[in-house]
Amino acid sequence: MATQKIMCSCCGKVQVPTQFYKSESLFTAATGKLTVCKTCLQTEYKKDPENLKHVQNILRMIDRPFIYDIWTASIEEAKTKSKNGDANVFGVYMKNIGMKDFISKNWSDSEYDFKDDQEHTTKMLLAKSNEDVTPEDIEEFIQFWGRGLSVEDYLWLQNEYIDFTNRYECDSKGMELLINQICLTMLDIRKRRENGEKVDQQQKTLQDLLGSSNLKPVQESGASGVEQETFGTLIKKYENERPIPEPEPRWKDPDKIGKYIKVFFLGHLSRMLGIKNEYSEEYWSEMQKHTVEEPVDDEEDEVTENGLIQ
Structure with missing residues (x-):
């Protein structure tokens, strides 16, 4: 009995089943194969092979998972198998996720690189939020509270946590x-x-x-x-846990202890060492307040060469 051929939903060619990757999806149960042939998938991959997002888009459209660790391992495996440097990374990856441990997985089972996923999640949350938060805040929230929440939920949780720890x-x-x-x-x-x-x-x-x-x-x-x-x-x-905020200017140094240290210790030391900085300038400014200059009369007595006063 002749093998029943399958028509590719991309190029329209009718080909033997070996030209299609395996699939255990409910929507491909009749053939047990993907609806797009290997050639079309490889052609689409080669349009931008260095772009990981492009690879993920292809896998998302055919409902196959992207698993970061297997992708990196496939890159190394393809390099070892390549004779002329033209490594078929996508083909190796599809072969690896076709094994029994991964054949039943779909796009929802994808596992991303943590850093890449973190940046993507942070950008999405910031785009959906009107709150005044930074990317660093979002990353801290995700680390502490987990994923899958909105910025408003993170802020509510953070406020409640602070309230508990204060009490x-x-x-x-x-x-x-x-x-x-x-x-x-x-x-x-x-x-x-x-x-x-x-x-x-x-x-x-x-x-x-x-x-x-x-x-x-x-x-x-x-x-x-x-x-x-x-x-x-x-x-x-x-x-x-919650550092005390900066005090008002009138309460910063009421006893002038800080000023004494800066002027008469750090300022004087800078002067001795010949260093010009803010402390030395503050020292000279303070010294001028306490310096008494000898008055000079406008009409001073003039002394002649013979020592006689004119």
């Missing part, structure tokens, strides 16, 4: 993780309520997390309450 002592990694999960659970409850969904299970999870972290009102001990109200403890927290 309660958070001096261990375990406590940070618990507060992190508490905030995420609170966000989940908030979103479910907005959609009219039940939140019984989420509320139970929240209660368990609060109990594990001793943050329930009934668990707050007297020592914990006193510690929150201690001025020294608050200063320590502010200096370690």
Whole structure:
């Protein structure tokens, strides 16, 4: 019985099944092959082989996964197999993801390079947000809270986390993780309520997390309450976690201690060493305020060569 041929959906040619890559997609179940032939895929790849986004677009259109580690391994494998330097990287990659561990995967199972994916996610979030945040802020949010949230969600979570850490002592990694999960659970409850969904299970999870972290009102001990109200403890927290902002000019150096050090120590030392800087200039400016100059009369007595006063 003759092998049933397949028509390529790109070039329209009817070819034998070996000219098509394997596929276990539900939409190719009749043939078990992709609908685009190997030649058309290779032609499209060669249009811009150095552009990784171009490769990803091809794989997305045929619903096959892009797995960064396999792609890099395929590049090295193609180099070793190439005799004249014309490495068929795309063909090697399609062969590798056709193995049993990857044949059932599709585009939604893609695994990107972390740095490349991070930059892409950051750009998308910034483009969708009207908030005044920087790319560095977005990267920190993703690292701490995970992916898949909007900028507004990240900001809400961050504000809640700061509120918790300002009210309660958070001096261990375990406590940070618990507060992190508490905030995420609170966000989940908030979103479910907005959609009219039940939140019984989420509320139970929240209660368990609060109990594990001793943050329930009934668990707050007297020592914990006193510690929150201690001025020294608050200063320590502010200096370690949230630095105190710059004071008003009138409170920066009320006792002039900083000025004394800059003028009479750093300024005088700079003068001795012959260094001209802001300290030496400030030193001379201050010295002029305390320098008394000898007055000079306009009509001074003139002395002749013989020593006689005229």
